[in-house]
Amino acid sequence: MEYKWVVLTNTTLGVIMSSINMYIVLISLPTIFRGLNVNPFLPGEFDYLLWVLMGYSIVLASVLVTFGRISDLFGRTRLYTLGFIIFTVASVLLSLIPSNSGNFGALLLIVFRIVQAIGGGFLMVNSTALLTDAFPPGERGKALGLNQASFIIGSFLGIILGGLLSNYDWHLLFLVNVPFAIAGALWSIFKLKRVDRRNVRVKIDYWGNLTLALGLVLITLGFTYALMPYGNSEMGWTSPLVIASFIAGTALIIAFIPIELRQEEPLFKLSLFRVRPFTYGIMALFLSSLARGAIMFLLTIWLQGIYLPLHGFSYTETPFWAGIYMLPMLVGTVIMAPIGGSLTDKYGARVIATVGMIIIAISLYLLTLLPYNFDLVKFESILFLNGVGNGLFASPNTTSIMNALHPRDRGAGNGMRQTFSNVGSTISMAMFFTIAISIFSQYVPIRIHEIALSYELPSDIANTLASIPASSLLFATFLGMDPVSVLPSSLTNGLPTSIMKLLDSNTFLPSVLGPPFMMGLRFSLYISIVFVAIGAVLSYMRGGRYVYEESIRKGAYAS
The missing domain is CATH 1.20.1250.20 (MFS general substrate transporter like domains)
Known part of the structure; x- marks a missing residue:
């Protein structure tokens, strides 16, 4: 060959x-x-x-x-x-x-x-x-x-x-x-x-390797942690860690350019x-x-x-x-x-x-x-x-x-x-x-609350469902898990079987x-x-x- x-x-x-x-x-x-x-x-x-x-x-x-x-x-x-x-x-x-x-x-x-x-x-x-x-x-x-x-x-x-x-x-x-x-x-x-x-x-370009790798790590970490909740916010764009990662990462990438120009x-x-x-x-x-x-x-x-x-x-x-x-x-x-x-x-x-x-x-x-x-x-x-x-x-x-x-x-x-x-x-x-x-975050809490009430669910259950973080709902959607698992038994006890079946169905969360x-x-x-x-x-x-x-x-x- x-x-x-x-x-x-x-x-x-x-x-x-x-x-x-x-x-x-x-x-x-x-x-x-x-x-x-x-x-x-x-x-x-x-x-x-x-x-x-x-x-x-x-x-x-x-x-x-x-x-x-x-x-x-x-x-x-x-x-x-x-x-x-x-x-x-x-x-x-x-x-x-x-x-x-x-x-x-x-x-x-x-x-x-x-x-x-x-x-x-x-x-x-x-x-x-x-x-x-x-x-x-x-x-x-x-x-x-x-x-x-x-x-x-x-x-x-x-x-x-x-x-x-x-x-x-x-x-x-x-x-x-x-x-x-x-x-x-x-x-x-x-x-x-x-x-x-x-x-x-x-000659190994140690400084070039260090500045580029560390700069890219910090920038990508910043983007990753920006997606995670921070404080009362669903997102972490205002987190000091995220802001510091972007600033430091950008500074290192900028420093990478003159370092490379001087290397043999x-x-x-x-x-x-x-x-x-x-x-x-x-x-x-x-x-x-x-x-x-x-x-x-x-x-x-x-x-x-x-x-x-x-x-x-x-x-x-x-x-x-x-x-x-x-x-x-x-x-x-x-x-x-x-x-x-x-x-x-x-x-x-x-x-x-x-x-x-x-x-x-x-x-x-x-x-x-x-x-x-x-x-x-x-x-x-x-x-x-x-x-x-x-x-x-x-x-x-x-x-x-x-x-x-x-x-x-x-x-x-x-x-x-x-x-x-x-x-x-x-x-x-x-x-x-x-x-x-x-x-x-803007639309799902209102929608899930309205749908829960339209099915004549108690208001405390509707409120609990509406309080689930948007990121958790997105994750749950991907994993195929319905929000009934997050409801405490104190709320679900006594609910009609038809309502529990609805909450646990394959269509409830996708429709919401x-x-x-x-x-x-x-x-x-x-x-x-x-x-x-x-x-x-x-x-x-x-x-x-x-x-x-x-x-x-x-x-x-x-x-």
């Missing part, structure tokens, strides 16, 4: 493993939290959901550039293999968390997911760089498109396996990654080429931003991530917490069926990613990636036209259209960015690409969760939350459309076809 196909096979295995892990956790979070016996209505429980969702991306946002630069200096293959090993250990540890361990189990889940993110970071920064090294310029788009398609295949497997394994034992959701990780580690050890860099003397071996060569396709490609990617980061999770809540229960699905079934209903998006991407990559090899990324962004914006607008209890055919068609747009944007944009880099800078450059993507997703989570919780949820989702989608539209303009501004190996002969590369 030619070496380039060896690299594609191995990196495809790593991508499949990573995407299985991502989607199997996202789809199965309700099962995992129920297995841990976490009660979303207790004070502070929403924090655990946020950390499970955002802890992984916080770590990735903080370490990817550092990992990429270290890999450039000491060998991508070696550290790529290390990523498989760390990922395997973390997956095993996650599978050993005891059931019914409550908040302690949730804390272990967060910690081991962070360890898993470290392994995932080494895999992410090196897989794209290894592919770019192995394939000639005329074939990179196709290779990266196939790699993108394998991500979608892994996503599909994660959805199916998550739905099936959730019905048996939630620990299996983490063990399913282990065979892929072991096979990937052995395959990379015995088949991938290693560059001996033991005699290469390099900088963590990241800021001169790369003189290369037009690299700069505009990263900016378009950041805006795409900013637009889509939380929307995918909000769509999952829409399906699992509102639409599927209203249509008779039990909460144990919703993870699997939510995944099935999301498949058209994945199918659209898996069809168009290789096509978009091949077209990029021939014509460049400018038009193809821009068209992809425009299609994404159209699909997001069409979602705003749907009611919370939507027509399924329309919903699936819109998701497929969104997948087509993603496929046309993702692989051409990645190819354009990687083609613009000198081989020695591909690890760090890919790390910066992934960092912008993860930071955009983290900010997206904070922004759109803020919108959702703010609207919930459906209209306010759609208000928040539509507002979020409008903002996303603006981001995608700006990203489309930036994508077009990247210029025509640009490949480093071809441009260096003309003196066009900024070194």
